[in-house]
Amino acid sequence: MNIHFISIGGSAMHNLALALHEKGDLITGSDDAIFEPSKSRLESKGLLPEALGWFPQKIHEGLDAIILGMHAKADNPELIKAQELGIPIFSYPEYLYEHSKNKTRVVIGGSHGKTTITSMILHVLKYHNIEVDYMVGAQLEGFDRMVHLTNENEIIVLEGDEYLSSPIDLRPKFHLYKANIALLSGIAWDHINVFPTYENYVDQFRIFTDTMVKGGMMVYNEEDKEVKKVVEESSNQIKRYPYKTPDYTVEDGATILETEEGEIPLEIFGKHNLQNLEGARGICFHLGVSEEDFYEAIADFKGASKRLEKIGENSETVIFKDFAHSPSKVEATTNAVKEQYPNRTVLACLELHTYSSLNEEFLKEYRGSLEKADQAVVFYSPHAVKIKRLKEVSEEQISKAFQRDDLIIYTEPKAFKDFLFSKDLSNTALLLMSSGNYGGLEFDEVKELL
Incomplete structure (x- = not known):
């Protein structure tokens, strides 16, 4: 099969491209932005596009199929060319x-x-x-x-x-x-x-x-x-x-x-x-x-990457990162850490990063989700709210939504990092929950807290 990927750089898309290449299919692709580790992994197999962008000339009648990623738009020039030529177009799950x-x-x-x-x-x-x-x-x-x-x-x-x-x-x-x-x-x-x-x-x-x-x-x-x-x-x-x-x-x-x-x-x-x-x-x-x-x-299953993943531990401190961002996941993860370490201070830090979590109407769904944490911190970026074209949310709204009078809220990456690195983490379980990175926090740096 001769298959072209429109938006080949995504996490799921590049893995599918690699899998089909391994199976013996001929793979090409395009994207307007490709980051690590996708970039290196595609490059190692000769699948990295020579240039970023969309190129209708890559679409020709010799293609057996197009696989279209969510990152592409409906007016993508390669997609339009494929539709004009009648090439079969599949979404990832299709x-x-x-x-x-x-x-x-x-x-x-x-x-x-x-x-x-x-x-x-x-x-x-x-x-x-x-x-x-x-x-x-x-x-x-x-x-x-x-x-x-x-x-x-x-x-x-x-x-x-x-x-x-x-x-x-x-x-x-x-x-x-x-x-x-x-x-x-x-x-x-x-x-x-x-x-x-x-x-x-x-x-x-x-x-x-x-x-x-x-x-x-x-x-x-x-x-x-x-x-x-x-x-x-x-x-x-x-x-x-x-x-x-x-x-x-x-x-x-x-x-x-x-x-x-x-x-x-x-x-x-x-x-x-x-x-x-x-x-x-x-x-x-x-x-x-x-x-x-x-x-x-x-018995020896250690978990999936970023799912309650232990990133460091010593006799006094244990640090986890977790992909949790929805209310049910935040509550389940926080409760799990407290149950596992009942005699330690659980410091739970949550980044509101997704469209849902930054929506003022959805915020109330987080009520009680950090209740089992001994100390609770919420980080969000007002800039991210603007990028997502959402109505601004205030610190007061967030505090009210979580129903914790002692909730600590940060909106500046440096202020959050300073807080984290100034804490005495003796007898503490630190939990970092986010689908982002707190405005640029390097998780390897966090190991220095041990």
């Missing part, structure tokens, strides 16, 4: 479906936990030498890429994102996969810029459930009331397998899973991660992995 339509498609969905659950499943399958195709939203230890595609593997494991597919395909990605086996971890309103009401957001998970292949299997978190309702009320003819938080204890900063196979010490921690583990176990069971084999493999 192409994954096209590749896997004759495979067993395992799709992991939910507002939170889907990257971690997908990572757990892949970790277990790799441990037991079970070969599958996959697409996951984070770089995993022991895996070269976030995407792996073959012609021969019979199963593909897909992280099912509810965000939009492409500039010309406004369907959520996970609607396109038509899962044979699926999982729903939880539903908590997110992406307010696309789904303006809670009900509209929940509808996307109803559609996902209804688009499953008839006779398929749904593994779902019965402790999430919305997930339970969506799955159990669906008229689709699917088999339903509920799961819930397994029994566990926390002893001296270590989480111990209680199983019929005995006590199993884990590298991960937090109630939400134990729920994720149980969901992953359910999926692995349907893929032929026994309970005993699952526990053997999962």
Whole structure:
């Protein structure tokens, strides 16, 4: 196949390009900005565009397909040329479906936990030498890429994102996969810029459930009331397998899973991660992995990149960074750290960085999310609010939304960094939550706090 990527530099897009190149397809691409690590990874395989920008001359009748990334606009000159020539155009998820339509498609969905659950499943399958195709939203230890595609593997494991597919395909990605086996971890309103009401957001998970292949299997978190309702009320003819938080204890900063196979010490921690583990176990069971084999493999799972990732520790201090930004993720992550370190001061720092988190109407969803933190800090950039063309939010609005009188708020990167580096972190668990970098904070620098 001769395939051209419009917007090849994105995290997901460049991984798909590398996967198809590895499979033997001829790959070209364009983008108007490419950053690390995408740049180096594309360059190493000879796939880095010679120049940045859009070049309609790259689009010709010899192409078998165009893969269109979300970063591109609907008036992109390369896209327009492809439409004029009648070249098949696929969004990222459309192409994954096209590749896997004759495979067993395992799709992991939910507002939170889907990257971690997908990572757990892949970790277990790799441990037991079970070969599958996959697409996951984070770089995993022991895996070269976030995407792996073959012609021969019979199963593909897909992280099912509810965000939009492409500039010309406004369907959520996970609607396109038509899962044979699926999982729903939880539903908590997110992406307010696309789904303006809670009900509209929940509808996307109803559609996902209804688009499953008839006779398929749904593994779902019965402790999430919305997930339970969506799955159990669906008229689709699917088999339903509920799961819930397994029994566990926390002893001296270590989480111990209680199983019929005995006590199993884990590298991960937090109630939400134990729920994720149980969901992953359910999926692995349907893929032929026994309970005993699952526990053997999962014991050394350390987590997905940026998901409650330990970046440093000494006898007095432990530092984590986490991709958490939505209210449910912030609450789950904060609670997990406090449960794991009940006798330490938990200093939780959250950057409001996304469209939803900086929306004045959505802010109230954060109420109570930092409650378990002993000290809570919120950082946001008024400049980012302007860039996103949102109505300005004030420190007073943020303080009111979180319902913490002692909430510390910073709007200047230097002031936040000065605060962080002036703190005595003795007997402290520091938690840095953001999908950004606090206006330029280098996480390697944070290790100097130890």
